[in-house]
Amino acid sequence: MPELPEVEVSRLGISPWLLNQTINKIIVRDKRLRWPVPDEIFLAEGKTIVNIRRRAKYLLIDVGDGEIILHLGMSGKLRVIDADFPTIKHDHIDIVLGSGKCLRFNDPRRFGACLWQPKGATHTLLSKLGPEPLTDDFDTDRLVALSKGKKSPVKTFIMDNDVVVGVGNIYANEALFMSGIDPRRAAGRVSAKRYALLTAAIKEVLAKAIEQGGTTLKDFAQSDGNPGYFAQHLRVYGRAGQECEICSTEIKSVVIGQRNTFYCPNCQK
Structure with a gap:
């Protein structure tokens, strides 16, 4: 998707x-x-x-x-x-x-x-969406407040559109790796300091992906359609069995919320 x-x-x-x-x-x-x-x-x-x-x-x-x-x-x-x-x-x-x-x-x-x-109405599909991740409405304070007491995995938490919109599976994996957080960790057991790192990582990984996708804009004027997933460097997603680029530990894969999840067991705690 x-x-x-x-x-x-x-x-x-x-x-x-x-x-x-x-x-x-x-x-x-x-x-x-x-x-x-x-x-x-x-x-x-x-x-x-x-x-x-x-x-x-x-x-x-x-x-x-x-x-x-x-x-x-x-x-x-x-x-x-x-x-x-x-x-x-x-x-x-x-x-x-x-x-x-x-x-x-x-x-x-x-x-x-x-x-x-x-005009002036909000479709039911849009009415309960959380903030956009690349705006000031999405910040560390929001993640800390909404995560209190939550036992669900932090990866599931940040993919919840009520919390923040648009953090899909690929970018959730990448942001958790960048911030050193194990995707299986309970959302309520992530510290405010680590949520600050995660907030920044989400913004960074999405902004970089949009920037990389900009090189494909010419394709929209061609009959073969839009670029779909554009070429980008992924550090953990889809790399199960390969070495971590930071520590050379084997990247692991597990299913969380029916979605394939990738992480480094050494870099992410």
Whole structure:
């Protein structure tokens, strides 16, 4: 599933092509996504796109009196292409622009979403989300306060969208390694000092991933679609059985919350 950096790079990639463009037409070839595509999205036809923002892993296309909400799910891709470019299997939605281009949404597994949010309203999917990790609203004090008494693993804790949004599996593994915290440790047994390290690590690993993804932005103007997971250096994720880059101890793998988890038993305590 695309994580926050991939979604943010998607936003950066499509924005130059969509901002200030009029939506001439919306084509829905198949409504059967994770939730049925509502007819309300056709309210965007004839409107001008005034902003494109991201909330957690959702993209919101603002047309003034409402927003189209897009979620890539597990396999969704966005492409900016000529509106008459031939469709392929699983091309479910086109947002056709006055420029002759269109934003095309392809989703083989159909776990993505295309929804509508009226101006001034907050969709139920967005109403209870925690703060964005790269803002000042996410800080050490928040982690310390919310972790008190929690027996669940710290990795599960930081992946909870009520605590902070967008810290997916890959980046949770990497941030815990950077801060020297064993992902299995109970969230309530992590000190404030170590939560300060973890807060900084989360911000650093996500910001660096977004920066690395910036080199792929040109791909959004090509017919082969968005970059998906871009090349980046991962220090523990997916490296079970390999040597730790810091101490040469073998990286271990364990399942936490039904997600593969990777850690160095020497560097992380």
